[in-house]
Amino acid sequence: MQPVCLVIGAGAGIGGNVGKRFAREGYHAVLCRRSDEEGLKRLVEAIRSEGGAATGKLLNAVEDGSIENLVEQVETDIGPIEVVAYNLGAQIGDRALEATTPKMFEMGWRLATFGLYRVASKVCPRMEQRGKGTLIVTSATAAMRGNKGQHSHAAAMGGRRMLCQTLNAQYAPKGIHVIHVLIDGAVDAPDTLGKMLGPERFQELRETRGAADGLMQPEKIADTYWHLAQQHRSAWTHEIDLRSFSDLPWWNH
Numbered sequence: 001m002q003p004v005c006l007v008i009g010a011g012a013g014i015g016g017n018v019g020k021r022f023a024r025e026g027y028h029a030v031l032c033r034r035s036d037e038e039g040l041k042r043l044v045e046a047i048r049s050e051g052g053a054a055t056g057k058l059l060n061a062v063e064d065g066s067i068e069n070l071v072e073q074v075e076t077d078i079g080p081i082e083v084v085a086y087n088l089g090a091q092i093g094d095r096a097l098e099a100t101t102p103k104m105f106e107m108g109w110r111l112a113t114f115g116l117y118r119v120a121s122k123v124c125p126r127m128e129q130r131g132k133g134t135l136i137v138t139s140a141t142a143a144m145r146g147n148k149g150q151h152s153h154a155a156a157m158g159g160r161r162m163l164c165q166t167l168n169a170q171y172a173p174k175g176i177h178v179i180h181v182l183i184d185g186a187v188d189a190p191d192t193l194g195k196m197l198g199p200e201r202f203q204e205l206r207e208t209r210g211a212a213d214g215l216m217q218p219e220k221i222a223d224t225y226w227h228l229a230q231q232h233r234s235a236w237t238h239e240i241d242l243r244s245f246s247d248l249p250w251w252n253h
Helices: 014-024 037-049 066-077 102-130 151-174 193-197 199-207 218-230
Strands: 004-008 028-033 053-058 081-086 133-140 176-183 239-242
Touching: 004 014, 004 066, 004 102, 014 028, 014 037, 014 053, 014 081, 014 133, 014 218, 028 037, 037 053, 066 081, 066 102, 081 102, 102 133, 102 151, 102 176, 133 151, 133 218, 151 176, 176 218, 193 199, 218 239
Parallel strands: 004 028, 004 081, 028 053, 081 133, 133 176, 176 239
Antiparallel strands: none
């Protein structure tokens, strides 16, 4: 059976490109996203057309039992999960506190923190039994800095970062590599940044800032994820931050 790279949050940006990268290296990419079944099919077909193995699954990550059942099914029907890329976003938009409802605030936590806990609680014990495994967690600037209007997002991503630290403390000595990846910039992703900006503004940004390497390219981010998964355990990275060369880091602005 092929080793599995499970991508939770496999859109057209980081997640989908991580799946492609690992599939090229011999992994069976299991790609999960909440909606856009046609886009998911295209992603799976693109991997298979290159000779890789891939399976697509629609997943409502906030639904009770959805993540747990997914892990059981993949381990039983496809193969051992050697790598998890947890790539779910938790951005509910720029909202003042009085415009942030309890439901909105809780949604950020469910996606960013509780969902990560749920997948780790099912996968990490299996990885421990096998003596190896990698958990790569996509994070955001909000994990390090809480800005106005980001009450839900910053609290959720801060919790995501701390959960990564506790998972690392427990499982790194058992051979499991836990990595918190801080995406500190705008990613050239049509189904995230593209939806936020709209098609015209997004295309303009691609043609200007993107043409000068000012947008983070998801396929290059995927290369970094692959590198992290291949690190020797004598020199593991736990936390890394990525941004375009032209962007100021979060601590400078």
